[in-house]
Amino acid sequence: MPLGQRAGDNSESRYAGCEILRHTDDIEEALSSSLSAGFDFIVLPLTNPEYRPSKNAGLVPPFCGSDLVFSSTQWSSHVVGKLSDWIDLDGDDDVARLDSELVLKKELSWAGHLSVQACLLPTPKVFGCANYARCVNQVLQGLGNMQVCKRDPISNRLLNDSWEWWHMFRTLCEYHSQLGVALDITASLPPASAIKRWIGEPLKAAILHTSAFLTNKRGYPCLSKRHQSLITMLFNHSVQVCCSCSLCFTFDHWTDNGNSQDPLILYRDYVANLYRKLDPLTTQEQFELGYRDFLQAPLQPLMDNLEAQTYETFEKDATKYDQYQNAIRAALVDRVSDAEASTKTIVLMVVGAGRGPLVRASLKAAEECGRNLRVYAVEKNPNAVVTLSRLIKIEGWEDLVELVSCDMRHWDAPEQADILVSELLGSFGDNELSPECLDGAQRFLKKDGISIPSSYTSYIGPVTASKLYNDVKSYNDLSHFETAYVVKLHNAAPLAAPQPVFTFVHPTDNTDNRRYKRLVFNFSPDTGSALVHGFGGYFDAVLYKDIHLGIEPSTATPNMFSWFSIFFPLRTPIYVPAGALLELHFWRCVAPTKVWYEWSVTSPTVSPLHNPNGRSYWVGL
Numbered sequence: 336m337p338l339g340q341r342a343g344d345n346s347e348s349r350y351a352g353c354e355i356l357r358h359t360d361d362i363e364e365a366l367s368s369s370l371s372a373g374f375d376f377i378v379l380p381l382t383n384p385e386y387r388p389s390k391n392a393g394l395v396p397p398f399c400g401s402d403l404v405f406s407s408t409q410w411s412s413h414v415v416g417k418l419s420d421w422i423d424l425d426g427d428d429d430v431a432r433l434d435s436e437l438v439l440k441k442e443l444s445w446a447g448h449l450s451v452q453a454c455l456l457p458t459p460k461v462f463g464c465a466n467y468a469r470c471v472n473q474v475l476q477g478l479g480n481m482q483v484c485k486r487d488p489i490s491n492r493l494l495n496d497s498w499e500w501w502h503m504f505r506t507l508c509e510y511h512s513q514l515g516v517a518l519d520i521t522a523s524l525p526p527a528s529a530i531k532r533w534i535g536e537p538l539k540a541a542i543l544h545t546s547a548f549l550t551n552k553r554g555y556p557c558l559s560k561r562h563q564s565l566i567t568m569l570f571n572h573s574v575q576v577c578c579s580c581s582l583c584f585t586f587d588h589w590t591d592n593g594n595s596q597d598p599l600i601l602y603r604d605y606v607a608n609l610y611r612k613l614d615p616l617t618t619q620e621q622f623e624l625g626y627r628d629f630l631q632a633p634l635q636p637l638m639d640n641l642e643a644q645t646y647e648t649f650e651k652d653a654t655k656y657d658q659y660q661n662a663i664r665a666a667l668v669d670r671v672s673d674a675e676a677s678t679k680t681i682v683l684m685v686v687g688a689g690r691g692p693l694v695r696a697s698l699k700a701a702e703e704c705g706r707n708l709r710v711y712a713v714e715k716n717p718n719a720v721v722t723l724s725r726l727i728k729i730e731g732w733e734d735l736v737e738l739v740s741c742d743m744r745h746w747d748a749p750e751q752a753d754i755l756v757s758e759l760l761g762s763f764g765d766n767e768l769s770p771e772c773l774d775g776a777q778r779f780l781k782k783d784g785i786s787i788p789s790s791y792t793s794y795i796g797p798v799t800a801s802k803l804y805n806d807v808k809s810y811n812d813l814s815h816f817e818t819a820y821v822v823k824l825h826n827a828a829p830l831a832a833p834q835p836v837f838t839f840v841h842p843t844d845n846t847d848n849r850r851y852k853r854l855v856f857n858f859s860p861d862t863g864s865a866l867v868h869g870f871g872g873y874f875d876a877v878l879y880k881d882i883h884l885g886i887e888p889s890t891a892t893p894n895m896f897s898w899f900s901i902f903f904p905l906r907t908p909i910y911v912p913a914g915a916l917l918e919l920h921f922w923r924c925v926a927p928t929k930v931w932y933e934w935s936v937t938s939p940t941v942s943p944l945h946n947p948n949g950r951s952y953w954v955g956l
């Protein structure tokens with residue numbers, strides 16, 4: 336029974352499981368009692384732990400039951416396989432190691448035969464787990480659809496940081512996309528930033544031990560505030576919770592009152608309660624759900640002509656146009672005093688007018704402040720011009736708006752503009768070539784004219800995002816590792832605050848749009864070590880004076896969905912030790928027909944220069 340239902344959210348985290356600790360021959364009973372306690376699946380030991388190939392040579396391993404115990408649908412939807420805990424592949428005892436190797440492979444093969452969706456691998460006995468990783472990696476090479484999750488404690492007293500353990504293992508397995516991680520959550524938790532790092536890892540499940548719970552005044556289990564916010568964060572990132580009764584409290588009053596049910600039901604109810612307390616998804620979140628961690632090629636609105644569908648999406652973003660309207664109104668009021676309002680007419684040019692929303696915002700702003708406008712709507716996409724021309728007729732704007740079907744860089748304007756309004760911004764600010772277009776357009780802006788936006792700045796920050804890395808890797812070529820992607824970053828963890836990269840100001844005396852920036856990011860020692868898969872890119876634009884618009888996380892405009900972040904991948908992920916610095920170099924390069932970025936890391940290790948000469952990714956002029 337799902338934990339709850341949030342409108343529009345069909346994530347896996349609705350389903351909770353329960354760990355069956357001991358091997359049982361009666362797995363039907365194990366499943367049916369867990370289902371009646373409200374769980375959706377069980378994590379089940381697949382083999383009798385007494386079995387050792389060296390002692391039971393020639394025998395068929397005592398698996399739990401036969402595949403006929405459940406239908407294949409039941410196996411795949413209600414059972415997660417658990418490999419034998421005793422498996423130790425890196426110990427000194429040769430017999431135990433070979434036994435472990437055989438059992439690991441037999442159990443995974445059996446799990447594949449049953450079509451269970453996932454299997455849990457036991458936590459390694461020692462940090463150096465090369466042989467364990469080698470055996471798992473061999474299986475991964477020919478694995479069907481099953482996911483294999485390595486179990487690691489979120490807190491590890493032996494090692495300080497269990498992430499290192501996971502990192503060694505998955506590196507040995509070459510970041511295999513079917514290898515995930517399941518975190519054991521007990522009473523002690525690492526610092527918040529160290530926990531957040533896991534969001535960028537292929538984190539599939541959290542095994543919530545009863546020892547993580549406190550007991551409330553009424554004797555019922557409850558979680559600390561920190562544990563609550565951890566579970567909430569996991570729910571929001573599609574991680575499934577699985578309760579484990581490794582240390583069950585005895586609820587005297589519970590049993591005294593004649594309840595015969597498994598006390599784990601109380602923990603499940605508590606978890607379900609937390610799920611039901613999740614904030615409902617906002618309209619924006621519902622819109623973004625399908626785009627989460629999905630790589631998209633950035634638009635090229637200069638070189639290509641946008642389609643109706645794209646304009647339609649833009650036009651739904653009321654916040655963006657409200658911000659423009661506010662900025663235009665403020666500029667009009669500054670430009671024309673109240674005394675001049677009835678006599679003076681302002682020449683406003685919307686350059687890159689699309690299907691007209693900024694024309695509408697300009698006319699509304701003028702109406703609001705009682706200023707007179709003459710508008711030129713300049714658009715180079717002949718298809719958008721068709722709609723724009725119709726709009727002018729429908730709205731009766733013929734006397735106010737002149738339509739110009741032309742590239743702004745080549746238009747011979749009949750007069751100079753007081754205000755130039757444009758929205759040519761990409762997720763990284765200048766990546767849709769706003770600087771080049773506006774440098775062309777400022778020819779027809781009066782010397783003291785106003786550009787809206789007046790400036791924009793790109794921002795960049797290191798992220799751990801294993802899903803994105805694997806998605807780029809799956810293309811199996813170099814060029815996809817040297818391409819920037821528009822993406823709604825979700826299962827991605829920022830590792831340091833984004834920093835400003837390039838700023839462009841309009842109008843400008845300097846039309847050289849080549850740029851270079853060296854950035855140094857400080858990794859907090861609290862976060863622990865981390866793997867950088869690439870960089871999240873954002874922008875902030877000053878429309879006019881204090882009216883801004885942007886997606887840089889610390890100042891992002893609320894309720895605006897026109898832009899997702901941009902992701903610049905790294906060909907090889909970079910390991911950054913706890914508290915170390917990361918040095919990034921970023922270039923904006925310009926040639927007669929194209930603009931492109933190049934990037935590289937020089938510390939703590941050196942990456943190749945990405946995208947030399949724009950060989951893999953460029954934006955056409």
Ligand SMILES: C[S@@+](CC[C@H](N)C(=O)[O-])C[C@H]1O[C@@H](n2cnc3c(N)ncnc32)[C@H](O)[C@@H]1O
Pocket residue numbers: 636637640641646649650686687688689690691692693713714715716719741742743744758759760772
């Ligand atoms: C991001 S869209 C914005 C459209 C519209 N202003 C809106 O907010 O929905 C940018 C528009 O600028 C147009 N554009 C880009 N470069 C241009 C250029 N050099 N001259 C004229 N129009 C251009 C594109 O065709 C596109 O319609």
